[in-house]
Amino acid sequence: MKQFSMGLMALLALVLVGCGAVDDAERVRGVTESEIRFGGAHDLSGVFAAVSNPALNGANLRFREVNDAGGVHGRRIRYIVEDHGYQVPRAAQAANKLVTRDEVFGKLLTLGTPHNLAAFPIMDRHDVPSLFPLTPARPILETGDFSRRFSLSQSYYHNVGNAIDWLLEREEIERICVMYIPSDFGEEIHEAVRDAAQRHADLELVSATSHRPDETNFAGTLSRKRSSHCQLLVIGLAVRATVAVASGVRDMNWDGVELLASTAAFHAAVSSAPGGATEGMWAASAGPDIQTLRDRSESVAFIEAYRAAYGSEPDAMAQTGYSIAHALVKALELAGPELSVDGLVAALESLDYIDPVSGVHVRMGPDDHILLGDTWVTRVNSGVWETKAVIEGQ
Numbered sequence: 001m002k003q004f005s006m007g008l009m010a011l012l013a014l015v016l017v018g019c020g021a022v023d024d025a026e027r028v029r030g031v032t033e034s035e036i037r038f039g040g041a042h043d044l045s046g047v048f049a050a051v052s053n054p055a056l057n058g059a060n061l062r063f064r065e066v067n068d069a070g071g072v073h074g075r076r077i078r079y080i081v082e083d084h085g086y087q088v089p090r091a092a093q094a095a096n097k098l099v100t101r102d103e104v105f106g107k108l109l110t111l112g113t114p115h116n117l118a119a120f121p122i123m124d125r126h127d128v129p130s131l132f133p134l135t136p137a138r139p140i141l142e143t144g145d146f147s148r149r150f151s152l153s154q155s156y157y158h159n160v161g162n163a164i165d166w167l168l169e170r171e172e173i174e175r176i177c178v179m180y181i182p183s184d185f186g187e188e189i190h191e192a193v194r195d196a197a198q199r200h201a202d203l204e205l206v207s208a209t210s211h212r213p214d215e216t217n218f219a220g221t222l223s224r225k226r227s228s229h230c231q232l233l234v235i236g237l238a239v240r241a242t243v244a245v246a247s248g249v250r251d252m253n254w255d256g257v258e259l260l261a262s263t264a265a266f267h268a269a270v271s272s273a274p275g276g277a278t279e280g281m282w283a284a285s286a287g288p289d290i291q292t293l294r295d296r297s298e299s300v301a302f303i304e305a306y307r308a309a310y311g312s313e314p315d316a317m318a319q320t321g322y323s324i325a326h327a328l329v330k331a332l333e334l335a336g337p338e339l340s341v342d343g344l345v346a347a348l349e350s351l352d353y354i355d356p357v358s359g360v361h362v363r364m365g366p367d368d369h370i371l372l373g374d375t376w377v378t379r380v381n382s383g384v385w386e387t388k389a390v391i392e393g394q
Contacts, residue, residue: 029126030105031339036072036332038108038131039080039098041115046086047213047238050269051317052111055134056081057310058321059109064309066329073337077329080104086213088114095119099126106131106344109324113137113184120144127341132324132371136263136286137184141369148341150348150364152324153286153372154393156185156262160192160234162375162391163260163284168200171258173231177207179221179245180236186210189236189262206230211237216244219252226254235261239269246270247277258282268315272383281380282388286372287358289385290319298356316385323355327362327371 030037042052060079067076080102082094091112098104099122107123110116111134120143123130129148133140138155153159167173178193180186190208197205206228209221222245225233233249235242242265249257259281261270266285270278291313293299302322306314314322327348332339334347351371352363362371373393378385 028105028340029103029128031075033075035076035078036339037078037080037102037104038106038328039082039102039104040107040109040111041082041084041091041094041098041119042109042111042134043086044081044083046084047240048086048111048264050239050267051134051264054315054318055109055111055321055324058306058314058318058323059325060321061306061309062322062325062329065305072329072332073339075339077332079108084112084115086112086115088112088118091115092118092122095122099123099128104128105339105341108132108328109134109321111135113139113188116140117143117184124148129341129345131328134320135185137188139184146369147345150369151371152320153263154370154375156188156236156264157192157195159284159286159375160189160260160262161196163282163377164192164196164232164234165199166377166389166391167232167258167260167282168196168203171232173258174202175204175206175228175230176232176234177205177209177225177228177230178234178236179209179211179218179225181213181238182210183213185264186236189234193234211241213238213241216241218245218248222248222252222254226252226257230257232258232260235259235265237265239265239267242270243273243277246273246281247275250275250277260284266316266378266385268313268317268384271380271385276383278380279382283378283380283385285316285376285378285385286374287316287320287323287360287376288387289316289378290314290357291384292386293358296359299358302357319357323357323360323362324371326355326357327351 063077084091106129108131113135116133132152136153136155141149141151180190197203207225261283266283331347335343349366375391377389
């Protein structure tokens with residue numbers, strides 16, 4: 001009898017182990033019956049905090065709307081955020097925590113080019129997709145498994161190059177210069193300027209200088225660039241530094257120079273800088289400034305909802321966060337209740353709709369993982385980024 005009981009217990013243990021193996025095989029990372037977990041590593045305390053914080057607010061506003069309505073296929077969206085302070089080692093640590101401890105289904109909206117690249121190895125090992133990070137640098141789509149990479153917009157290189165070409169057709173510019181952070185982000189801006197000078201026979205690159213991410217005193221650099229007779233100064237710096245450059249140009253009464261910033265500076269803190277320091281500055285962006293869309297009822301509804309939730313006006317980054325979250329929600333709805341990474345990827349690749357807040361046409365495909373494919377040439381006018389041209393993606 002004892003031997004029979006022992007044998008029965010052993011058989012029961014084998015059955016339980018087998019059931020556990022089946023459960024493990026069917027289990028999807030970050031997905032339960034009641035929630036889907038996503039994670040993001042952001043700069044909440046460093047030089048790009050002015051980008052991360054409103055983007056997070058916008059995304060969380062959309063997720064809150066969805067969760068209050070019952071979630072997606074009965075699952076609430078949980079967004080776990082870590083602060084890397086724009087430090088790559090901390091970004092790598094955050095990625096490890098989000099992937100191995102929190103077991104997120106995907107990484108969403110993570111800020112910073114080298115910060116995302118540092119996270120890719122552990123993400124790839126665990127099949128965690130990279131979803132619309134807050135950096136459109138080229139390596140974001142070119143490093144690792146393309147099928148698991150999705151970008152917010154065309155690259156810094158592409159958009160800045162498009163804006164330079166557009167300006168050269170309309171302004172008498174023969175001498176160009178650039179200021180940039182010596183990172184993947186900044187080097188891409190530098191390369192776009194250098195290649196533009198090679199592409200246009202009448203354009204000369206007269207000065208290129210790199211700067212620390214936290215640098216704010218540019219008096220000496222600007223004086224030397226002025227002496228080089230630079231006519232178009234391209235800026236690949238953080239938000240505060242971009243404003244400092246514009247203020248420096250104004251204070252030294254440097255007339256006859258145009259300023260062009262990248263998507264990283266397409267921010268209300270730049271367009272509404274004190275004293276109108278950035279008035280007339282150009283930017284290459286991936287969409288319009290939300291503050292220029294008050295003739296659209298959907299845009300106004302978003303502005304009012306954001307104001308009610310956070311007690312402040314939304315900017316372009318807040319709108320970007322909301323729109324990215326909206327794209328993810330639509331993909332999750334299309335992917336169905338039996339969620340998997342492959343299912344989400346297929347759903348993302350089938351997106352084709354008009355974004356309700358910006359009015360921009362969103363479309364992707366199996367060979368096109370860029371959410372916003374057009375270049376928007378904008379210019380600061382009375383404190384907002386006014387659209388001057390939309391260059392269609394190729």
